[in-house]
Amino acid sequence: MPTFNPVTPQDIDHLAAIVGEKYCIANDPEKLSPYGTDEISDKRNNHLPEVVLKPATTAEVSAILRHANQRCIPVTPRGAGTGLAGAAVPLYGGIVLSLERMNRIVEIDTENMVAVVEPGVITNEINLAAAEYGLLYAGYPMSLLSCFIGGNVATNAGGGKAVKYGVTGRYILGLEVVLPNGEIIHLGGKNLKDVVGYDLVHLMVGSEGTLGVFTRIILKLIPLPKAAMDLLVLFPTLQQTINAIPRVLTHSGVLPTTLEFMDRYAVQASARYLNEELPLQDAGGLLLVEVDGGSEAEIEGVYEAIGDLCMESGAIEVYVAPNATTQERIWALRRNIAEALMSISPIQTSEDVVVPISKIAALMDALYAIGERYDVLFPAYGHAGDGNVHVRIIKKPEMPLAQWDAIKHNLLTELFQAVAALGGTISGEHGIGYKKKEFVPLVLDRNVLALHRGIKAAFDPNGIMNPGKVIPDED
Ligand SMILES: Cc1cc2nc3c(=O)[nH]c(=O)nc-3n(C[C@H](O)[C@H](O)[C@H](O)COP(=O)(O)OP(=O)(O)OC[C@H]3O[C@@H](n4cnc5c(N)ncnc54)[C@H](O)[C@@H]3O)c2cc1C
Structure with a gap:
């Protein structure tokens, strides 16, 4: 991991001049703290950013990244913070780049059946706007009333309608991306087919803020079922x-x-x-x-x-x-x-493992055996139609926290090993963030990980974009 520079008062002056004083938060732990977490349950993993910036335009995002790259300051893009893998937590401090002000639906193009949106639009607002024209944006994460479309693209969110309609990536036709060095690139567009060059649009989808910042998204719409x-x-x-x-x-x-x-x-x-x-x-x-x-x-x-x-x-x-x-x-x-289970005991971990559909029963057997062995609550639910089982491992209220901390790692290791043995994978939609990073080698081999590191270095040679996420550290 590269060594980063702390954010200095001079940096803050420079960055505040880009976004405006009102949209730059610094030196105020109370106001910074909501940007140091996501919906991941164990709040002991929170980490405060040094500064939060709320740009309103692509040009402002570009200017921020150019400065951060020159100064080697880490940048964590942030949507609504509803993620479940700690992906939006600024592990190394630095800048949190909140996209909350870039929240316009720029266009619903009915002739081409596409929507052009900024990343900070709440997902359900796209559904409502498209429905007015008899169209559907088919992404349906269960958090759609609060999450942002930019976060959905960055995690390739799935959800309740994926059996028929697939996940977010199927609907992404084009992206405007600000690269870590501040350059602005345009990938794809309104064309329904495009095979020119490598498919960089879908390399960006699911990249969890580690390769660049999406500032505009072109979405495919389909006819709204009647x-x-x-x-x-x-x-x-x-x-x-x-x-x-x-x-x-x-x-x-x-x-x-x-x-x-x-x-x-x-x-x-x-x-x-x-x-x-x-x-x-x-x-x-x-x-x-x-x-x-x-x-x-x-x-x-x-x-x-x-x-x-x-x-x-x-x-x-x-x-x-x-x-x-x-x-x-x-x-x-x-x-x-999810909320109901949180109200029973906030000390828990939420996993979204995937197995081939024919292996769901075997996975459930393995889960219940692990749950009994470790004496934890193990309710299960999920998107059965695509094998994406949601497992909440919940500390029983009477179990001491120290005991939970002592067993958690072994318990997760056993769970993910069972999933891998069934030909499954460790996340179907929530992503890796920092939370599951150490378990990635269970499902991606050394050669594949080496390619990941090469891709990351090509986009982000200084390693400033959302450091500490997705790709495990080299041994
Ligand atoms: C109750 C509940 C239900 C949920 N149900 C589902 C579900 O059904 N399916 C599902 O997939 N997920 C679900 N989630 C998880 C979460 O809502 C999704 O992962 C969602 O896509 C995150 O969006 P967000 O805007 O909150 O992103 P954040 O949590 O803010 O960020 C997530 C990641 O995206 C990156 N990012 C955000 N915006 C950008 C951008 N503009 N450019 C580049 N990177 C960016 C961040 O750096 C981070 O790595 C649920 C969460 C909760 C709390």
Whole structure:
């Protein structure tokens, strides 16, 4: 890791002149502290930046990076700070570059079905703006009411509708990027196809702020489905819930938009948190299935077929949400699991491992065995339709913190080793940040890591962009 320079009073004067005094925070720990964390649960990992800058234009971002690069000051780009891997935490202090003021939807181009947006737009606002024109931006992270589109691109966010629509990267047609040396480059554009040169757009997607700063994003839109229907399917056991997943995917003849599973503990926690009365909330496992299409008539046969398949797979009950209010109640249950579990015990770790769909049952067996061995709570839920299982490992309230600290590393190592042995990987959407960096060699070999280091050095020879993230240190 390079040695960085501290931010001096002269640097602060220079940087404040770029963004304006009002948008430069320094020498004020209380105001700096919200920028030293993200939604990662263990706040002991927070780290204060020396200065927070809130640029309003690409030119300002460029001027900041040029100065930081010359002075060898680390820069951590920041979206809404909803990340779950510590990727936006400024490990080495320096500058946090908050994109919160670059929050304009520049254009909804209906003829080409694209949106041009700045990185600080809240993801759901893009959905709302596109819907006015009968269009859909199909990214749907569960945090869409608070996260920014720039953060979604930088983490290649997935979410609840990825079974049918895929993850953020599928919708990124073009990017304006400010490189660490302050140069501004334009990658891709409004073309739906483009094979000229290496695919640098998608090298940037998921780069977690380590290669450059996105200042403008061109998104592909698709026609907004006119009808959607949600099913909540209750099974006696989690095993039966999981066994139904490949059956629904291979026998229903369509890809559901959503195929989410939740175990008993996760559902009960969320229902309690929302003060929600659920029928049969003692079911061992639940599937949330959404189908959408061009009309009610088109989807009717589909959801009936899925319901029948679930009943044949041992479901106790299939509830069809009859209206938008009930659909929202069901989705709220799924979206609020994370907050509900945090309210039980804030000392926990949230992992989003992925295995091939056929291995979900084996993964669950491994998880529960590990959970019992270490005496921790292990509720599981996630995007069953793409094998992305969310595992919250929660310290029981009665376990001393020192004991949790002592077991956590071994526990995570065992979890990730089990995932790797099943042919899976250690993150499907939250990213690596600093949190999972040491485990990356379990799934990327030395040659692949050497390529990563080469790419990083080509973009950022001084190593100022979000240092300490994604790529493990060399041994
Ligand atoms: C309740 C809850 C539910 C969630 N559900 C999901 C889910 O379903 N799917 C999912 O994928 N994630 C989910 N997340 C995680 C998180 O919301 C996503 O990772 C999201 O994409 C982060 O966006 P952000 O704007 O908050 O980015 P931040 O947390 O601020 O930053 C994340 C990373 O992006 C980089 N970055 C941010 N903006 C830029 C930019 N303009 N240029 C370059 N780099 C940049 C940062 O440096 C950092 O490395 C959830 C989080 C919570 C709290």
